[in-house]
Amino acid sequence: MQDAWTSHEIWVFECMNCAATWNEELDARHYGDGHGNQAVVYERGGQPCTTPWVDRSCPNCQSQNVKALSATRGKHSEVAKVRSGSDVAMVYHLRRMHAW
Numbered sequence: 810m811q812d813a814w815t816s817h818e819i820w821v822f823e824c825m826n827c828a829a830t831w832n833e834e835l836d837a838r839h840y841g842d843g844h845g846n847q848a849v850v851y852e853r854g855g856q857p858c859t860t861p862w863v864d865r866s867c868p869n870c871q872s873q874n875v876k877a878l879s880a881t882r883g884k885h886s887e888v889a890k891v892r893s894g895s896d897v898a899m900v901y902h903l904r905r906m907h908a909w
C-alpha cells in the first residue's frame with residue numbers, strides 16, 4: 810500500500826552577502842512505499858522544484874551564498890495536530906471500507 814501526503818512549508822532565505830531576506834512557500838509531497846522508505850518532492854505552484862536549500866540565489870545581489878531556514882519549525886504542534894487529524898480520518902475511512 811502506498812501513501813502520500815502534502816505538507817505546506819514556508820522557507821525563509823537569508824543572503825549572507827547583502828543580508829536580504831525573503832521567503833518562499835512550498836508544498837512538500839511525501840511519498841511512502843509502505844516499507845518505511847520515504848521520498849519527498851518539493852513543489853512550488855504545483856510544479857516540481859529543487860529542494861529549498863540548493864540552487865538558490867539572492868534576488869537582490871545574485872549571490873549564491875544563501876542560508877535557508879524552515880519557518881515551519883515554530884508551528885510543529887499545529888502541523889502535528891492537522892496531520893494526526895487526517896490520519897485519524899484515513900483510518901476511519903479504511904475501517905469503513907473494511908466494514909463493507
Ligand SMILES: [Zn+2]
Pocket residue numbers: 824825826827828829867868869870871872
Ligand atoms: Zn544578496
